[in-house]
Amino acid sequence: MTRNLVVIGAGMASGRALEHLTDTAPDDWSITLFNAEPRGNYNRIMLSPVLSGEKSYAEIVTHDDGWYEERGIACRFGEKVQRIDRDRKVVVGEHGEVPYDKLILATGSSPFIIPCPGHDLPGVIAYRDLDDTNAMIEASGMQGAKAVVIGGGLLGLEAAAGLRLRGMEVTVLHLAGHLMERQLDEAAGYLLQKDLESRGITVRTGASTKEIVGEDRVEAVRLEDGTELPADLVVMAVGIRPAVQLAKESGLATGKGIHVDDAMITSDEDILAVGECIEHRGAIFGLVAPLYDQAKVAAQTLIGEAAEFRQKQLSTKLKVTGVDLFSAGDFADGEGREDIVYRDPARGVYKRLVIEDDRLIGAVMYGDTADGNWFFGLIKDGEDVSEMRETLIFGPAYQGGGATADPLAAVAALPADAEICGCNGVCKGRIVEAIEGGATSLADVKATTKASASCGTCTGLVEQVLAATLGDDFAMPTAQPICGCTELTHEDVRRLIKARELKSQPAVWQELGWSTPNGCHVCRPAVNFYLLADWPLEYADDPQSRFVNERKHANIQKDGTFSVVPRMWGGITTPQELRAIADAAEKYDVPTVKVTGGQRIDLLGVKGEDLPKIWGDLNAAGLVSGHAYSKGLRTVKTCVGTDHCRFGTQDSTGLGVKLEKRLWGSWTPHKVKMAVSGCPRNCAEATCKDVGIVCVDSGFEIGVGGAAGMDVKEVEPLVKVATEDEAIEWTVAFVQLYREHGKYLDRPYKWLAKVGLPWVQETLGDAETRAALVARFDLSQSVYQKDPWAEHATPEAERTFAPLADLTLEAAE
């Protein structure tokens, strides 16, 4: 006896269910198939190749008219089901009713549309079906048309790549900090972004859409930060929601999706549901693999066989031709997880495995995904990997044999024209030539090419070129790497950041082969400084890579409170300022007020959450942060000079104030203290500062490299100049040279001991070089000379300084 089966939705899940059912029980059912789309089932996941032009629609149809006809399936395509009348057991379509004994809901999901202003303008589309795909293809036909894709996940990126291949100018907007953050970590996200950018796609991460602008159709997308991006087409690919409306209106149990049990039966025993519209044990689905399992279970249930659907691990691949990316398993939080990271910068390869309890539970791979399925197999089988842990990341080929990543890869990968020695303009090719011409040591290379003959910071790199070229014939001197995350020294990293134009932390981690996912407390602050010093405009300072003092803009004390020090330019203050400081000290119960050695006042013992408020108060009185916590300019100490002192030879206070106003806010490898004394009696103690200027009748004597900390050192004379302007120019140029070459956490005297004062004098002695250094310094100041207090004395900042939640209050209620 045949029974009536009605299926709502002719998609990938129901298609598979119908195959199973008609194969095993061809004569048991009289089937009616509704589909809102005016066509039968096609391979939805292959819409991306259709969009990019690599496939035609005909090629992706999975069930054609003949298929349905042979099986006697009554097709009602282009007809949306309006209602299910469960009492009468009929389905109500737009063109009439159909009775059912059993019903399958397979309505899939609907794209989520951000409800921002303008989301309903013509030209704004989702990416779900053939019509969307055709609309995109049509829009791309317009000469010079621009597309903005909102959402940098799987769908958004496939849409972007397809539109780009069709010649559109494409920008991807992504809210998170890196692309595909659900499937990828930062490093893989960085590689992906780089790949897409090399295809001419613009990627903006951290971009929040505010509104879509246009009169009769879309004209532009406006972001929260005010940027406006012209657009003829906007594709929203920000996520999907299970299509539950029909089920809900029919009174079936729904949550995020339509509730089903392990046999795919909904809360009504005659109604089954499969595909993206369902919720099974709290989970919803967005990839086809589990849908196929569900389809099979549903068919078995209908036939009367006992079957249970089990959720399994999933893997993802991005279908953009030429982009090799694979991710599988789980990266979410949990106890006892370990990472294994492998990077081959030369080939643009990144692999990361996540291990828990001796089992592989997650894998991300970029650039080389050949072993993806092998890893996925290990994840699915839950095999014990402790035996092969050491070589696991090298894949199945290495099991049994040993291999390690080549630490020289970063240097070996440099092209011949990459600059190694910046001082003497020597590129890698020239050094290799010298080696091939017989040079076998650093000294030989220095003698023939002058590489590393000046400031010497490239020494490590030159040695690595030697090692990479000569192989075993060259014994590498052991240099101290920055930390356990890398084999490279500070100097190597600085040089490579410049030579390879690395402009983000993930770029450094990846291209230089870091062995940890995102560095550690030793390398992160250093790399952050190098990047912001070398690329002030391109790189944005990362607060999470700073020590607490620089993140909180205050010095942390041993009891966890902070100290607050306002700037007093050159040590000069006013009654109003002093009054404001006194008021703040009282208002915030500051236990200790101290006069510092740098000629200013320190408020010690301020509570972390009060910081934004006290800054606001001090700001209102015209006081700004004294950066008493930063690796940057601290103070310029002065004596009173010609204004008041009978010995004074120049306006030392005036020069001190000018220097402080010019230099404050800049980040340096370590702290920088300065002083200007008005005469050789040296009341400002200028001769033990990082830069100390002593005024004399005929001008200004600039000394550098003094210290009065754990080491005590007198400055060495850098130069004597006649005018105040020259004194400022030399000082700024010196600080910039130190910023560009110094090793993180080396005070100037330590840096000078490495590069030698003569090299610094020679470099700064060239007027053109000096002017260029000053220009680069000023450029950096255009970004970084801003008062952190003013920036953080806002209600939002105040919120981030306070606890996220206070459970002591709740518990007390």
Next chain:
Amino acid sequence: MSWIDLGAIDDVPERGARIVRTRAGCVALFRTGPEEVFAASNTCPHKGGPLSEGIVHGRKVTCPLHNWVFDLETGEAEGADDGRIATYPVRLEGGRILIDGDALAVGRAA
């Protein structure tokens, strides 16, 4: 278990931390990845450094005072340093961070 909603995950910067005040003392929430948060005592067993102010790297945090490094999954100090911080189960749901209230209560009793 009784799960307590603490706030949105996006209120904790990636590779950063925020604190929560509890009767058992301050608990720090460390965000180690886009979708990964750990909860542990905010107080370093060495000399009481505020761990939420430390640098978060991998699934670890370095104390801002003297650089002890703690594994956030086990709470153990790394390397030669000997010490442990209490850890608490957390869960993410729809972009919110939930903490196990029972574990916090036990922390207080202990």
